[in-house]
Amino acid sequence: MDPFFFREALFQLDIDRHGEAEKWFSPEYDREQWMKVDVPGCWDLYNRSLWSYEGTGWFCLELPAQNVDIYLLQRLMFERVSGHAKVWINGQWVGEHVGGYLPFEFVASHYLRAGMTNYIVMSVDNEPKGNRLPGNAVVEWMQYGGILREVSFISTPHCYIDRVGVRTHGFVADHVLTFDVHLVNHSQDPVEGNLILNIPQLDFSCDKENYIVVEPGFKKIERSYSVPQAQYWSPDTPNLYEVEAVFMETKGRFSDRTASRFGVRTVEVNDHHILLNGQPLIIKGINRYDEILDYGPSAPASVIRDDLIKAKEAGVNLIRTHYPLDSIQLNLMDELGLLVMEEIPLNWWMNNWHPTAPANEELNEEIAKDAERALRDMIKQHCNHPSIVIWSMCNESETNTPLGIDVMRGLMRLAREEDQSRLVSFVAEGNKPGHLAFEEADIVCFNVYYGAMYGDPALKLSEIHHKVMQPTMEHLQRFVREFPGKPLLITEFGTLGLQGLKGDQRHSETFQAQYLRVVWEAIMGVNGVQGGILWCWADYYHRRKYWDVPLGRYGVLTVDRQEKESFKMLQELFLTADSIKGGE
Structure with a gap:
């Protein structure tokens, strides 16, 4: 199933921070008067009266019924939300995230209802606090509020590839690249399968050591290969490659694929020089x-x-x-x-x-x-x-x-x-x-x-x-x-x-x-x-x-x-x- 990207939401200010006590996250709460807004985008630009607002705002996102599949693991992914975000799905508490810059996600499957529209409600507080980063209540730059980048809904098998990290520090000596493949198994049983790595631009594909067993929880697989045909990335020649990781369950019942882009370069110091490649x-x-x-x-x-x-x-x-x-x-x-x-x-x-x-x-x-x-x-x-x-x-x-x-x-x-x-x-x-x-x-x-x-x-x-x-x-x-x-x-x-x-x-x-x-x-x-x-x-x-x-x-x-x-x-x-x- 293709990812679903949210493109609009309902929005309401919570200047006095009464929203949680009044259960604004409840499916029964009346949001008829909430403002309709496009996402992503900061609330400071919804209209002039919201410019530089610091405090709490609430969003309600609607997930259409056709995007819910009870047989898949479904996750809610946020690329960037300002400040402190708290999330409910259909009135049930899901989780929270503090920090206004990096992506985060929640497993949504347990909270979804098949055959009907699902409601994702989120409160966002963008006011700097003295007990968290940046470590001082005084911050110079604008604290833009709200959903600042994409919110998406992702469907995968219960055992999936979370990410692929590429380590390049062994490339100088012998052209070796090390791939750290992180898998997650949300099922209750071990999953057997084959892991395949490809770099299409370099006509590279691994052909051995691809059978793995993923126990419930998290697993990291480390693979190192010589890839002498890779060229260095630099400001003058920004060569980029894409590693494709595919996990195929042994009996062919499901597979998962992810791709991650990378470049090969070195940076080091020698006496008072900075050396790039x-x-x-x-x-x-x-x-x-x-x-x-x-x-x-x-x-x-x-x-x-x-x-x-x-x-x-x-x-x-x-x-x-x-x-x-x-x-x-x-x-x-x-x-x-x-x-x-x-x-x-x-x-x-x-x-x-x-x-x-x-x-x-x-x-x-x-x-x-x-x-x-x-x-x-x-x-x-x-x-x-x-x-x-x-x-x-x-x-x-x-x-x-x-x-x-x-x-x-x-x-x-x-x-x-x-x-x-x-x-x-x-x-x-x-x-x-x-x-x-x-x-x-x-x-x-x-x-x-x-x-x-x-x-x-x-x-x-x-x-x-x-x-x-x-x-x-x-x-x-x-x-x-x-x-x-x-x-x-x-x-x-x-x-x-x-x-x-x-x-x-x-x-x-x-x-x-x-x-x-x-x-x-x-x-x-x-x-x-x-x-x-x-x-x-x-x-x-x-x-x-x-x-x-x-x-x-x-x-x-x-x-x-x-x-x-x-x-x-x-x-x-x-x-x-x-x-x-x-x-x-």
Whole structure:
């Protein structure tokens, strides 16, 4: 049976959070007055009155009777729902999920009724909480609410292939790829069958060791094969392959098939160099939120593709995010050859510099455990994307405290246990010393904002050299000495640029462009610094609850992707960066 995709829902606000007590999930509850909405899409764009709403909203999805089959295992799959989701089917409690970025699913078979319409009701709470990620009630980026990506209904045999992970770290030595096939058996008896792996583009098919027995529960099958005909994935040649896994029950009563795309590439460090497929890499990156005007974080693939192509044509080779990206974004980055630094949404944890929301030390252990779960889930779900080359543990948190140091060390060790094919690090504020966990990181990552947020502010173009470039270069040289033998990556640099404002004063387009020029020259001028990541690609909306200004106007583009003067500057700097740094 083909997957069923939900395309509309009924929606209602629950401003006072009375919905559970009043049993809005009940089949008997009257939803006649609920708003009809399209899914996926954030509730902030349903109408103007909902813009920036943080709180609880409810959805009701209808599953037509013809999609229910009592002989199959049927699952409800959510690609991305903001915040804390609670799910009921036909009035029965199914489960909940916390976290607004990664997919999740529930087995629905036990709750379905054959021959009739089934009702899936979900409450969604997108308000940040101090006891869960991002680890601080103060979050800069908009917390778009609702069903942000596809909701689908999947039918499979009771014994099925959950996913296929591809490990490529053995490819360099002997062209070996290792396939981890994860199967699930929801029946009460063992299931015997044959497992077949194919890579059609490479004319590869396994022809031995394919008989397996899947006991009730979960089973992982590991298979390694030499595949010398596979070619490396890189930004210039983003070669991708698809592995097809087929499980056929011995007596031919059922079969299951899944396909997973992957690429072969290596990333490592050697002294102060980052090496991609054995070649030195200069990072020319951008920080990018996934929101686009009129779409929020739910833009269609065609719009996202255009945005990413524009970045690549500007010389960008890496995109950093503060949270895991959805599959549309990552698939396009794989296809276009854009590297990714993907981060756990642990942001400003224990950082009390914002006066309205001091850190709550009693919740730190709970948040650290949440970060571990998020890391495992991110690696599990995104391990096959060759574009991802760096796992980041956090952004601008108090990682120079004893607890912060211990947590970073623990998270990086966990990341290496889960995945040996990528670099690991975390991002610290550049004006705070003592981040001792960098001793265990592959690369040292700092954010630097001299003349904008650090040191004396540069108010005029004439002050840029001595208030921006000079202290930046001195700081980078100090970093290189402090962490010998490790590559240094500047993960944020930038300043405000207001569209249409020209001239000598700060916050003008002219000033922003020249600011980027001198910081990039400092980055290129210090041996051991392997690039930088601009803050940021496009202007972005602030959370109304904690910020006085509606937009973060740090972008080289506006939120609707109009170019500022700094865009041309960035393009010029990035397109010439390899030749400038190439002789290091």
